[in-house]
Amino acid sequence: MNRFRQGLARLWLSLQRPILRRRVGRLVLERIDGVGLVVLPEVFNPVIFRSSALLAHTVATSPLAAPTDGRSAAPGEGEARALDMGTGTGVVAIFAARRGFHTVGVDINPEAVRCARINALVNHVEDRVEFRQGNLFDPVKGEHFQLVLFNPPFFRGAPRHALDAAWRGTDVMERFAAGLPGALAPEGRALIVLSTDGDAEAMLRALREQGLAVAVATRRDYGNEIMTIYAVSRREE
Numbered sequence: 001m002n003r004f005r006q007g008l009a010r011l012w013l014s015l016q017r018p019i020l021r022r023r024v025g026r027l028v029l030e031r032i033d034g035v036g037l038v039v040l041p042e043v044f045n046p047v048i049f050r051s052s053a054l055l056a057h058t059v060a061t062s063p064l065a066a067p068t069d070g071r072s073a074a075p076g077e078g079e080a081r082a083l084d085m086g087t088g089t090g091v092v093a094i095f096a097a098r099r100g101f102h103t104v105g106v107d108i109n110p111e112a113v114r115c116a117r118i119n120a121l122v123n124h125v126e127d128r129v130e131f132r133q134g135n136l137f138d139p140v141k142g143e144h145f146q147l148v149l150f151n152p153p154f155f156r157g158a159p160r161h162a163l164d165a166a167w168r169g170t171d172v173m174e175r176f177a178a179g180l181p182g183a184l185a186p187e188g189r190a191l192i193v194l195s196t197d198g199d200a201e202a203m204l205r206a207l208r209e210q211g212l213a214v215a216v217a218t219r220r221d222y223g224n225e226i227m228t229i230y231a232v233s234r235r236e237e
């Protein structure tokens, strides 16, 4: 990362921070790529942190997030299913539903589940998306998905309150990696966003320890940090 760009990006962020901070911890309306979102006070704001928009945009546009040929969002046999782990406002789940997946969003934070349900209604995808409260894969035991999406908490530590679980987790990365093979359909793929801020290496190591193949799908340099979307599957792609 170029030092001058890094310095400029940090300066720009420090100027923006007081304005952005006013949008945390209160009910606000946001927009990502034309999708309007209600953000409840105890829910991760997907506009303040760039990982959500990068993952949502990738889901909307990448061939890696296209439903497998012949599968559709119609319920039943041959249905294309996506799992949005740690759904927050439901933004990524909404993009997956718009892409043609029947999508399940899971979050440990009950306020996130309420918020995501509101946003599914606001965006007219409530017939293609459902939200369940629970810890990682617990609410989807025995179910399989063609696409698993995760914008995880980037940092280590015990969350101090519900909203803090969006940033911090003790062993979320390792438990997610351990549960992923059981949730992926045979031809399934996960798209995971990680940043140079945070413990990305731990997630990548944990995924490889499960025998999963990890490849870079998209990478974006924001000056102060680089975000990467990794494509994870059973076999090299």
Ligand SMILES: C[S@@+](CC[C@H](N)C(=O)[O-])C[C@H]1O[C@@H](n2cnc3c(N)ncnc32)[C@H](O)[C@@H]1O
Pocket (backbone or CB within 6 Å): 044, 045, 046, 051, 052, 053, 055, 085, 086, 087, 088, 089, 090, 091, 092, 106, 107, 108, 109, 112, 134, 135, 136, 151, 152, 153, 154, 162, 165, 166, 167, 169, 172
């Ligand atoms: C970085 S936020 C991402 C939210 C949303 N997907 C987005 O991109 O805007 C991480 C989310 O994971 C949730 N989360 C953290 N630990 C979890 C766990 N053990 N099980 C399920 N969800 C969890 C948090 O509550 C939070 O909503």
